[in-house]
Amino acid sequence: MTGVLARYEELLESGELRPDPQQRAAAGRLGELQATLEASRQADDPGLIDRLLRRKPRAETGIYMWGGVGRGKSMLMDLFFDCLDIRRKRRAHFHAFMLEVHARIREERKKEAGDPIAPVAAALAEDVRCLAFDEMVVNNSTDAMIMSRLFRALIVDHGVTVVTTSNRPPRDLYKDGLNREHFLPFIDLIERRLDVIELNGPTDYRLDRIGGMASWHAPIGDEATAQLRELFFRLTDFAPEDAEHVPSAELDLGGGRTLFVPKSLKGVAVFSFKRLCKEARGASDYLAIAREYHTVIIVGIPQMDREMRNEAARFVTLIDALYENRVKLFASAAVEPEQLYPSGDGAFEFERTVSRLKEMQSDAYMALGHGEAG
Numbered sequence: 001m002t003g004v005l006a007r008y009e010e011l012l013e014s015g016e017l018r019p020d021p022q023q024r025a026a027a028g029r030l031g032e033l034q035a036t037l038e039a040s041r042q043a044d045d046p047g048l049i050d051r052l053l054r055r056k057p058r059a060e061t062g063i064y065m066w067g068g069v070g071r072g073k074s075m076l077m078d079l080f081f082d083c084l085d086i087r088r089k090r091r092a093h094f095h096a097f098m099l100e101v102h103a104r105i106r107e108e109r110k111k112e113a114g115d116p117i118a119p120v121a122a123a124l125a126e127d128v129r130c131l132a133f134d135e136m137v138v139n140n141s142t143d144a145m146i147m148s149r150l151f152r153a154l155i156v157d158h159g160v161t162v163v164t165t166s167n168r169p170p171r172d173l174y175k176d177g178l179n180r181e182h183f184l185p186f187i188d189l190i191e192r193r194l195d196v197i198e199l200n201g202p203t204d205y206r207l208d209r210i211g212g213m214a215s216w217h218a219p220i221g222d223e224a225t226a227q228l229r230e231l232f233f234r235l236t237d238f239a240p241e242d243a244e245h246v247p248s249a250e251l252d253l254g255g256g257r258t259l260f261v262p263k264s265l266k267g268v269a270v271f272s273f274k275r276l277c278k279e280a281r282g283a284s285d286y287l288a289i290a291r292e293y294h295t296v297i298i299v300g301i302p303q304m305d306r307e308m309r310n311e312a313a314r315f316v317t318l319i320d321a322l323y324e325n326r327v328k329l330f331a332s333a334a335v336e337p338e339q340l341y342p343s344g345d346g347a348f349e350f351e352r353t354v355s356r357l358k359e360m361q362s363d364a365y366m367a368l369g370h371g372e373a374g
Contacts, residue, residue: 073199
């Protein structure tokens with residue numbers, strides 16, 4: 001079986017990738033882990049003696065790759081998983097994995113009144129030596145409450161080696177989240193048992209992926225919907241045939257409040273204008289969105305008249321939050337930005353929002369990193 005680093009070098013030679021020292025170092029570390037797992041006799045069978053003596057399998061040091069959007073994290077994960085020649089391996093999107101965990105916990109609670117985490121971890125680890133995740137992100141208190149115990153059981157008790165990607169360093173996971181103190185042992189576990197590797201190289205491959213695609217689609221209609229749908233799949237690598245199963249999320253807004261995100265995957269969120277601007281929302285809500293997502297897709301932006309001055313004011317606040325955090329905006333709207341709110345209270349101030357909307361369509365803005373000052 002080809003090693004990760006050798007396969008990475010092939011992609012460089014073919015021109016599919018550009019030189020990036022951080023990527024190459026990560027590929028080398030992934031290759032070392034691949035070789036260690038393949039050489040371990042427990043990788044595909046823990047052995048009769050180990051089972052009889054109830055020896056705990058030992059997890060190899062895992063890997064946590066984090067960095068900005070489009071820096072090759074998922075690509076390297078694909079290389080590692082495809083090259084890893086063991087039977088007991090599993091690749092999952094983190095959101096889908098946690099949904100499965102919650103379902104298993106509910107079933108365990110039906111059986112007995114005890115702590116369900118241990119049997120759930122045992123069942124998950126039964127046929128897995130290496131567990132690979134794409135996009136580890138924690139955006140609700142329910143996940144945060146169980147992750148420390150669940151992953152300690154997987155790694156320490158069952159010897160599961162974890163490899164994962166994230167847009168954030170471990171210390172920023174679930175930042176400012178409700179009851180975050182219960183989540184801190186999970187961060188400590190990551191930093192003790194996984195090598196943390198930063199990937200923030202010079203090339204944003206996401207821009208290549210969406211090259212030539214417009215960000216503002218007017219008027220609203222089938223063509224605009226099709227374009228935004230295609231964009232979402234390009235940004236998230238989600239298969240179009242699985243469109244009905246795109247994960248959603250509950251974004252923690254603080255103070256016990258949450259916002260339902262109808263589509264949430266790999267730092268990309270899809271919202272309707274109605275959900276964001278017709279409901280009573282303030283700057284803190286929009287700031288939570290801007291900090292959580294590097295790309296926001298808004299559908300159904302109407303032309304606003306004098307009777308929609310509240311919606312127009314909220315839209316201004318929303319765009320300010322997205323712009324100041326360098327969030328990429330894609331939208332379907334009834335009209336071009338200049339005609340969105342031609343008259344009414346605050347129409348003069350709205351002109352600044354129009355200017356920002358135009359700038360957000362530029363190549364220079366699109367090249368900025370999430371949260372990066374211009």
